[in-house]
Amino acid sequence: MEMEAAPKRARAGGGSAPDRLSALPDELLHHILSFLRSRQAVHTTGHSKRWIDLWRSMPAINLNIKEFKCGSPAPGQCGKAARWGRMENFTANLLMRHRAPRLDAFRLSTGSVRVDWRRDVDRWISRAIEYRPVELHIRLPAARLGAPYQLPKPFSCHLKRLVLSGVSRCPxxxxxxxxxxxxxxxxxxxxxxxxxxxxxxxxxxxxxxxxxxxxxxxxxxxxxxxxxxxxxxxxxxxxxxxxxxxxxxxxxxxxxxxxxxxxxxxxxxxxxxxxxxxxxxxxxxxxxxxxxxxxxxxxxxxxxxxxxxxxxxxxxxxxxxxxxxxxxxxx
The missing domain is CATH 3.80.10 (Leucine-rich repeat, LRR (right-handed beta-alpha superhelix))
Structure with missing residues:
Protein backbone atom coordinates (compact mmCIF):
# COMPACT_ATOMS: atom_id res chain seq x y z
CA MET A 1 0.00 0.00 0.00
CA GLU A 2 1.24 3.44 -0.90
CA MET A 3 1.07 4.79 2.66
CA GLU A 4 3.55 2.21 3.92
CA ALA A 5 6.67 3.28 2.02
CA ALA A 6 9.64 1.11 2.89
CA PRO A 7 12.61 2.86 4.54
CA LYS A 8 15.66 3.35 2.38
CA ARG A 9 19.22 3.56 3.65
CA ALA A 10 21.46 6.35 2.42
CA ARG A 11 24.71 5.09 0.89
CA ALA A 12 27.77 7.14 0.05
CA GLY A 13 31.08 5.45 -0.69
CA GLY A 14 29.99 2.33 1.19
CA GLY A 15 29.01 4.18 4.38
CA SER A 16 26.07 6.15 5.67
CA ALA A 17 26.20 9.94 5.73
CA PRO A 18 25.35 11.65 9.03
CA ASP A 19 21.59 12.20 9.33
CA ARG A 20 21.36 15.56 11.05
CA LEU A 21 17.73 16.12 10.07
CA SER A 22 16.58 13.14 12.09
CA ALA A 23 18.07 14.73 15.20
CA LEU A 24 15.63 17.62 14.92
CA PRO A 25 12.55 17.65 17.19
CA ASP A 26 9.22 16.45 15.80
CA GLU A 27 7.77 19.94 15.89
CA LEU A 28 10.42 21.26 13.53
CA LEU A 29 10.20 18.23 11.25
CA HIS A 30 6.44 18.69 11.05
CA HIS A 31 6.98 22.30 10.07
CA ILE A 32 9.33 21.24 7.27
CA LEU A 33 6.88 18.62 5.98
CA SER A 34 4.03 21.13 5.99
CA PHE A 35 5.61 22.85 2.97
CA LEU A 36 5.36 19.65 0.89
CA ARG A 37 2.37 18.19 -0.88
CA SER A 38 1.05 15.29 1.14
CA ARG A 39 2.02 12.50 -1.25
CA GLN A 40 5.57 13.83 -1.40
CA ALA A 41 5.63 14.17 2.38
CA VAL A 42 4.55 10.55 2.86
CA HIS A 43 7.26 9.34 0.47
CA THR A 44 9.84 11.52 2.21
CA THR A 45 9.07 10.08 5.64
CA GLY A 46 9.62 6.61 4.24
CA HIS A 47 13.35 7.29 3.83
CA SER A 48 14.14 7.02 7.54
CA LYS A 49 12.93 4.95 10.48
CA ARG A 50 13.00 8.14 12.53
CA TRP A 51 10.62 9.83 10.07
CA ILE A 52 8.45 6.90 9.03
CA ASP A 53 5.36 7.78 11.08
CA LEU A 54 5.65 11.56 11.02
CA TRP A 55 3.12 11.87 8.18
CA ARG A 56 0.42 10.57 10.53
CA SER A 57 0.68 13.71 12.66
CA MET A 58 1.55 16.39 10.08
CA PRO A 59 -0.18 19.68 10.95
CA ALA A 60 -0.93 20.43 7.29
CA ILE A 61 -2.52 18.28 4.58
CA ASN A 62 -1.88 19.38 0.98
CA LEU A 63 -3.70 17.35 -1.66
CA ASN A 64 -3.17 18.16 -5.32
CA ILE A 65 -4.29 16.15 -8.34
CA LYS A 66 -1.00 17.03 -10.08
CA GLU A 67 0.79 14.58 -7.78
CA PHE A 68 -1.08 11.66 -9.29
CA LYS A 69 0.05 11.91 -12.88
CA CYS A 70 0.48 8.77 -14.93
CA GLY A 71 3.51 6.72 -13.93
CA SER A 72 2.81 3.83 -16.28
CA PRO A 73 2.51 3.64 -20.08
CA ALA A 74 -0.06 0.84 -19.76
CA PRO A 75 -3.38 1.56 -21.56
CA GLY A 76 -6.13 2.83 -19.26
CA GLN A 77 -3.72 3.98 -16.56
CA CYS A 78 -3.24 7.57 -17.72
CA GLY A 79 -6.78 8.89 -18.03
CA LYS A 80 -8.53 11.30 -15.70
CA ALA A 81 -10.53 8.51 -14.08
CA ALA A 82 -7.37 6.52 -13.33
CA ARG A 83 -5.67 9.58 -11.88
CA TRP A 84 -8.72 10.34 -9.75
CA GLY A 85 -8.76 6.75 -8.53
CA ARG A 86 -5.15 7.03 -7.37
CA MET A 87 -5.91 10.31 -5.60
CA GLU A 88 -9.03 8.88 -3.95
CA ASN A 89 -7.15 5.81 -2.70
CA PHE A 90 -4.29 7.88 -1.29
CA THR A 91 -6.54 10.50 0.30
CA ALA A 92 -8.85 7.95 1.90
CA ASN A 93 -5.88 6.17 3.50
CA LEU A 94 -4.23 9.41 4.58
CA LEU A 95 -7.33 10.82 6.28
CA MET A 96 -8.19 7.49 7.88
CA ARG A 97 -4.72 7.08 9.44
CA HIS A 98 -3.95 10.68 10.26
CA ARG A 99 -3.94 11.21 14.02
CA ALA A 100 -3.18 14.91 14.59
CA PRO A 101 -5.71 16.41 17.04
CA ARG A 102 -6.20 19.38 14.70
CA LEU A 103 -4.80 20.88 11.51
CA ASP A 104 -3.10 24.17 10.83
CA ALA A 105 -4.15 23.90 7.19
CA PHE A 106 -6.06 21.68 4.78
CA ARG A 107 -5.49 22.34 1.07
CA LEU A 108 -7.30 20.61 -1.78
CA SER A 109 -6.81 21.21 -5.51
CA THR A 110 -8.59 18.76 -7.79
CA GLY A 111 -8.64 20.07 -11.33
CA SER A 112 -11.78 19.11 -13.26
CA VAL A 113 -14.26 17.16 -11.14
CA ARG A 114 -16.97 14.97 -12.64
CA VAL A 115 -20.40 14.99 -11.03
CA ASP A 116 -20.02 11.38 -9.84
CA TRP A 117 -16.82 12.33 -7.97
CA ARG A 118 -18.54 14.92 -5.76
CA ARG A 119 -19.12 12.33 -3.03
CA ASP A 120 -15.37 11.80 -2.76
CA VAL A 121 -14.83 15.55 -2.37
CA ASP A 122 -17.65 15.77 0.20
CA ARG A 123 -16.09 12.95 2.20
CA TRP A 124 -12.58 14.46 2.15
CA ILE A 125 -13.74 17.92 3.20
CA SER A 126 -16.08 16.56 5.89
CA ARG A 127 -13.26 14.50 7.34
CA ALA A 128 -10.85 17.44 7.17
CA ILE A 129 -13.31 19.68 8.99
CA GLU A 130 -13.28 17.24 11.91
CA TYR A 131 -9.65 18.30 12.46
CA ARG A 132 -10.81 21.93 12.92
CA PRO A 133 -8.33 23.43 10.41
CA VAL A 134 -7.24 27.01 10.96
CA GLU A 135 -6.79 27.52 7.21
CA LEU A 136 -8.80 25.91 4.42
CA HIS A 137 -7.85 26.15 0.72
CA ILE A 138 -10.23 24.60 -1.82
CA ARG A 139 -9.80 24.85 -5.59
CA LEU A 140 -12.55 23.14 -7.56
CA PRO A 141 -13.27 24.22 -11.15
CA ALA A 142 -17.06 24.38 -11.48
CA ALA A 143 -17.23 23.75 -15.23
CA ARG A 144 -17.60 19.95 -15.04
CA LEU A 145 -19.90 20.05 -12.01
CA GLY A 146 -22.58 22.04 -13.78
CA ALA A 147 -23.03 24.24 -10.69
CA PRO A 148 -20.84 25.72 -7.95
CA TYR A 149 -19.67 23.19 -5.40
CA GLN A 150 -21.33 23.72 -2.01
CA LEU A 151 -19.42 22.93 1.14
CA PRO A 152 -20.94 20.05 3.12
CA LYS A 153 -22.99 20.88 6.20
CA PRO A 154 -22.30 21.43 9.02
CA PHE A 155 -19.37 23.72 8.28
CA SER A 156 -16.62 24.62 10.75
CA CYS A 157 -16.47 27.98 12.53
CA HIS A 158 -12.86 27.45 13.68
CA LEU A 159 -11.39 28.91 10.49
CA LYS A 160 -9.27 32.04 10.54
CA ARG A 161 -8.42 31.98 6.83
CA LEU A 162 -10.29 30.54 3.86
CA VAL A 163 -9.36 30.42 0.18
CA LEU A 164 -12.10 29.27 -2.19
CA SER A 165 -12.18 28.85 -5.95
CA GLY A 166 -15.37 27.71 -7.67
CA VAL A 167 -17.12 27.27 -4.32
CA SER A 168 -20.18 28.90 -2.78
CA ARG A 169 -21.49 29.26 0.79
CA CYS A 170 -18.81 31.17 2.69
CA PRO A 171 -18.62 31.46 6.48
Missing part, protein backbone atom coordinates in the same frame (compact mmCIF):
# COMPACT_ATOMS: atom_id res chain seq x y z
CA UNK A 172 -17.50 34.44 8.55
CA UNK A 173 -13.71 34.82 8.55
CA UNK A 174 -10.83 37.22 9.08
CA UNK A 175 -9.14 36.51 5.73
CA UNK A 176 -11.26 35.49 2.74
CA UNK A 177 -10.27 34.93 -0.89
CA UNK A 178 -12.96 34.21 -3.47
CA UNK A 179 -12.03 33.29 -7.04
CA UNK A 180 -14.64 32.55 -9.73
CA UNK A 181 -17.40 31.86 -7.22
CA UNK A 182 -20.79 31.96 -8.91
CA UNK A 183 -24.09 32.84 -7.22
CA UNK A 184 -22.15 35.25 -5.04
CA UNK A 185 -24.22 38.35 -4.34
CA UNK A 186 -22.46 39.65 -1.23
CA UNK A 187 -21.30 39.06 2.30
CA UNK A 188 -21.74 40.51 5.76
CA UNK A 189 -19.01 40.06 8.35
CA UNK A 190 -18.19 42.04 11.46
CA UNK A 191 -14.76 40.38 11.79
CA UNK A 192 -13.43 40.20 8.23
CA UNK A 193 -10.10 42.04 7.91
CA UNK A 194 -8.83 41.01 4.48
CA UNK A 195 -10.92 40.33 1.39
CA UNK A 196 -10.00 39.33 -2.18
CA UNK A 197 -12.86 39.02 -4.68
CA UNK A 198 -11.99 38.13 -8.28
CA UNK A 199 -14.45 37.22 -11.04
CA UNK A 200 -17.34 36.47 -8.67
CA UNK A 201 -20.88 37.20 -9.78
CA UNK A 202 -24.57 36.49 -9.47
CA UNK A 203 -26.55 37.17 -12.61
CA UNK A 204 -29.74 37.70 -10.61
CA UNK A 205 -28.26 40.26 -8.20
CA UNK A 206 -28.46 43.97 -8.94
CA UNK A 207 -25.23 44.73 -7.09
CA UNK A 208 -22.55 43.01 -5.08
CA UNK A 209 -23.06 44.07 -1.46
CA UNK A 210 -20.10 43.92 0.94
CA UNK A 211 -20.67 44.82 4.60
CA UNK A 212 -17.41 44.52 6.50
CA UNK A 213 -16.91 47.19 9.18
CA UNK A 214 -13.55 45.74 10.30
CA UNK A 215 -12.11 45.42 6.80
CA UNK A 216 -8.48 46.60 6.54
CA UNK A 217 -7.47 45.31 3.09
CA UNK A 218 -9.58 44.97 -0.07
CA UNK A 219 -8.69 43.53 -3.49
CA UNK A 220 -11.66 43.77 -5.83
CA UNK A 221 -12.30 43.03 -9.47
CA UNK A 222 -15.48 44.95 -10.18
CA UNK A 223 -18.84 43.21 -10.35
CA UNK A 224 -20.60 43.96 -13.64
CA UNK A 225 -23.73 45.22 -11.84
CA UNK A 226 -21.82 47.41 -9.42
CA UNK A 227 -20.68 47.18 -5.82
CA UNK A 228 -22.09 48.57 -2.60
CA UNK A 229 -19.32 48.69 -0.02
CA UNK A 230 -19.88 49.40 3.66
CA UNK A 231 -16.70 49.72 5.74
CA UNK A 232 -15.53 51.78 8.70
CA UNK A 233 -12.32 53.59 9.63
CA UNK A 234 -10.09 50.49 9.55
CA UNK A 235 -9.63 50.28 5.76
CA UNK A 236 -5.89 50.72 5.19
CA UNK A 237 -5.49 49.66 1.57
CA UNK A 238 -7.65 48.94 -1.44
CA UNK A 239 -6.92 47.72 -4.99
CA UNK A 240 -9.83 48.13 -7.42
CA UNK A 241 -9.99 46.97 -11.05
CA UNK A 242 -12.52 48.88 -13.17
CA UNK A 243 -14.81 47.29 -15.74
CA UNK A 244 -16.26 48.39 -19.08
CA UNK A 245 -19.44 46.54 -18.11
CA UNK A 246 -20.03 48.79 -15.11
CA UNK A 247 -21.74 52.16 -15.50
CA UNK A 248 -19.82 55.32 -14.73
CA UNK A 249 -22.34 56.01 -11.99
CA UNK A 250 -21.56 52.61 -10.46
CA UNK A 251 -17.82 53.36 -10.49
CA UNK A 252 -18.44 56.74 -8.88
CA UNK A 253 -20.54 55.22 -6.08
CA UNK A 254 -17.91 52.58 -5.34
CA UNK A 255 -15.09 55.11 -5.29
CA UNK A 256 -17.05 57.31 -2.90
CA UNK A 257 -17.53 54.37 -0.53
CA UNK A 258 -13.74 54.14 -0.12
CA UNK A 259 -13.44 57.55 1.54
CA UNK A 260 -11.86 56.07 4.71
CA UNK A 261 -8.99 54.30 2.93
CA UNK A 262 -5.34 55.22 3.59
CA UNK A 263 -3.74 53.76 0.44
CA UNK A 264 -5.65 53.32 -2.82
CA UNK A 265 -4.76 51.79 -6.20
CA UNK A 266 -7.21 52.15 -9.08
CA UNK A 267 -6.82 50.29 -12.36
CA UNK A 268 -8.74 51.21 -15.53
CA UNK A 269 -11.15 53.69 -13.94
CA UNK A 270 -12.92 56.00 -16.36
CA UNK A 271 -12.57 59.77 -16.31
CA UNK A 272 -16.33 60.02 -16.72
CA UNK A 273 -16.83 58.22 -13.39
CA UNK A 274 -15.00 61.05 -11.60
CA UNK A 275 -16.89 63.66 -13.63
CA UNK A 276 -20.24 62.02 -12.88
CA UNK A 277 -22.52 64.00 -10.57
CA UNK A 278 -22.67 61.00 -8.24
CA UNK A 279 -19.00 61.50 -7.32
CA UNK A 280 -19.78 65.07 -6.22
CA UNK A 281 -21.84 63.54 -3.39
CA UNK A 282 -18.82 61.59 -2.09
CA UNK A 283 -17.22 62.64 1.23
CA UNK A 284 -13.71 64.08 1.39
CA UNK A 285 -10.96 61.42 1.55
CA UNK A 286 -9.32 62.75 4.72
CA UNK A 287 -7.30 59.58 5.41
CA UNK A 288 -5.89 59.00 1.93
CA UNK A 289 -2.10 59.39 1.84
CA UNK A 290 -1.03 57.43 -1.25
CA UNK A 291 -2.85 57.10 -4.58
CA UNK A 292 -1.75 54.95 -7.53
CA UNK A 293 -3.62 55.35 -10.82
CA UNK A 294 -2.88 52.68 -13.45
CA UNK A 295 -4.43 53.15 -16.89
CA UNK A 296 -7.12 55.38 -15.41
CA UNK A 297 -9.09 58.29 -16.82
CA UNK A 298 -9.12 56.81 -20.30
CA UNK A 299 -10.94 59.24 -22.54
CA UNK A 300 -10.74 60.52 -26.10
CA UNK A 301 -10.45 63.99 -24.65
CA UNK A 302 -7.33 65.13 -22.79
CA UNK A 303 -9.48 67.84 -21.25
CA UNK A 304 -11.62 65.21 -19.53
CA UNK A 305 -8.51 63.52 -18.15
CA UNK A 306 -7.26 66.67 -16.50
CA UNK A 307 -10.73 67.66 -15.32
CA UNK A 308 -11.15 64.25 -13.69
CA UNK A 309 -7.72 64.38 -12.05
CA UNK A 310 -8.37 67.88 -10.75
CA UNK A 311 -11.78 66.99 -9.35
CA UNK A 312 -10.36 63.91 -7.64
CA UNK A 313 -7.47 65.83 -6.07
CA UNK A 314 -9.91 68.35 -4.62
CA UNK A 315 -11.26 65.56 -2.41
CA UNK A 316 -7.79 64.47 -1.25
CA UNK A 317 -6.58 67.23 1.11
CA UNK A 318 -3.95 65.08 2.85
CA UNK A 319 -2.52 63.21 -0.14
CA UNK A 320 1.26 62.75 0.14
CA UNK A 321 2.11 60.61 -2.90
CA UNK A 322 0.48 60.38 -6.33
CA UNK A 323 1.60 57.91 -9.03
CA UNK A 324 0.27 58.06 -12.59
CA UNK A 325 0.87 55.10 -14.90
CA UNK A 326 -0.25 55.03 -18.55
CA UNK A 327 -2.02 58.32 -17.99
CA UNK A 328 -1.68 59.18 -21.69
CA UNK A 329 -3.16 55.87 -22.84
CA UNK A 330 -5.27 56.50 -25.93
CA UNK A 331 -8.63 54.75 -26.13
Missing amino acids: VLEDLQLWRCREFSGLHSDTLKKLNVVDCSDGAADKLVIRAPSLASLYLSLHRNGVLLYTEKFLAEAWILGSDQLSRRGEAILLGSLFNVTGLELVCFSAMAILHEEFDKSPVFDNLRTLYLDGCFYSKSDVNKFKALGRLLQKLPNLEMLTLKDFWLVI
